[in-house]
Amino acid sequence: MTPHPSPATIARYADRHAILDEVTVWAVEIHLENCADCRDLVADSLPAPRHDLLAQVAAGIDAGIDAGPAPARRRGFGAAHRRWLVWHLSPWMIMTVAALSCAVALQTLAPSMPSLVTLLAPVAPLPGVAVAWSRRHDPAWELLATTPAAGLAMLLRRTAAVLVVIVPALALASSGSGSGASLALALLPCLAFTTATIALGTFVGVNRAALLLGSAWSVTVLLPTLLTADLPVVLRPASSPVWALLILALAGVVAMRSHHFRGLSSHN
Incomplete structure (x- = not known):
């Protein structure tokens, strides 16, 4: 497993105004695919409006799933x-x-x-x-x-x-x-x-x-x-x-x- 990116690198990766070279961006994204802890750090490093937006989207999806019908299981001839x-x-x-x-x-x-x-x-x-x-x-x-x-x-x-x-x-x-x-x-x-x-x-x-x-x-x-x-x-x-x-x-x-x-x- 690749080493964890430093907190400073994660902060710069989450900041859309910061500049990171392509190699660093690629390394961070590859690491994020397999590391839930670093994904949480990226989410925490996002600016408040973006972080709130992600939380609202997640809450909306959860609410939609809870309010929707239960998965139907086909039985019998069907x-x-x-x-x-x-x-x-x-x-x-x-x-x-x-x-x-x-x-x-x-x-x-x-x-x-x-x-x-x-x-x-x-x-x-x-x-x-x-x-x-x-x-x-x-x-x-x-x-x-x-x-x-x-x-x-x-x-x-x-x-x-x-x-x-x-x-x-x-x-x-x-x-x-x-x-x-x-x-x-x-x-x-x-x-x-x-x-x-x-x-x-x-x-x-x-x-x-x-x-x-x-x-x-x-x-x-x-x-x-x-x-x-x-x-x-x-x-x-x-x-x-x-x-x-x-x-x-x-x-x-x-x-x-x-x-x-x-x-x-x-x-x-």
């Missing part, structure tokens, strides 16, 4: 929906549900094709997860970025809000497709890709992770399956335990690298 529901995700969720509905309709028209719902299940939550953690699509980004909750907990809450919509939609689409596809083969890859997006997001950002995983799935699995009409090995019943183990492994990666989501960042 607080819960701000923590869990992200309304700007609605268009993306509607789009995803519409895509699954189209997959069911196409499956009805072409029952010989592999289950389109199963093929779309891994990438179904990715647009919602990417938008849930996006500076461009979040109108309250600046406010959220300054809160202690802007981290992994917020991302998980928003991801849960996405899954609350996607998982029932997948369940209904799987039962309505008439292809006989297992519900586990739709839900397990869906959860695995969601967890993989968050895990990979600690390295390259959630938006890029969703784009990379969605593109990789489309190129390596979705398009070849549509061309060959043969369900890939990764979506056959024997692959279910592998998907479950993959979810656990990716969840461990997210837990170990959770510190990368302490701030609401456009890259994370």
Whole structure:
């Protein structure tokens, strides 16, 4: 800690007519930031009118606070929906549900094709997860970025809000497709890709992770399956335990690298 300025220096600093060199002024101001005693000395050294004015301003502020309403604490649904529901995700969720509905309709028209719902299940939550953690699509980004909750907990809450919509939609689409596809083969890859997006997001950002995983799935699995009409090995019943183990492994990666989501960042 820097040494205390002398009483004479403080008096000259408080006197607007006195002349102090810039180095001394800078040193005094740096010291005042961390020394309450010297701030009191500066206040005592002010001329009486200025000192009285500061006292009047402080008293007015205190009176205004005392006379004003008590801070309101939000409870019930009003607080819960701000923590869990992200309304700007609605268009993306509607789009995803519409895509699954189209997959069911196409499956009805072409029952010989592999289950389109199963093929779309891994990438179904990715647009919602990417938008849930996006500076461009979040109108309250600046406010959220300054809160202690802007981290992994917020991302998980928003991801849960996405899954609350996607998982029932997948369940209904799987039962309505008439292809006989297992519900586990739709839900397990869906959860695995969601967890993989968050895990990979600690390295390259959630938006890029969703784009990379969605593109990789489309190129390596979705398009070849549509061309060959043969369900890939990764979506056959024997692959279910592998998907479950993959979810656990990716969840461990997210837990170990959770510190990368302490701030609401456009890259994370």
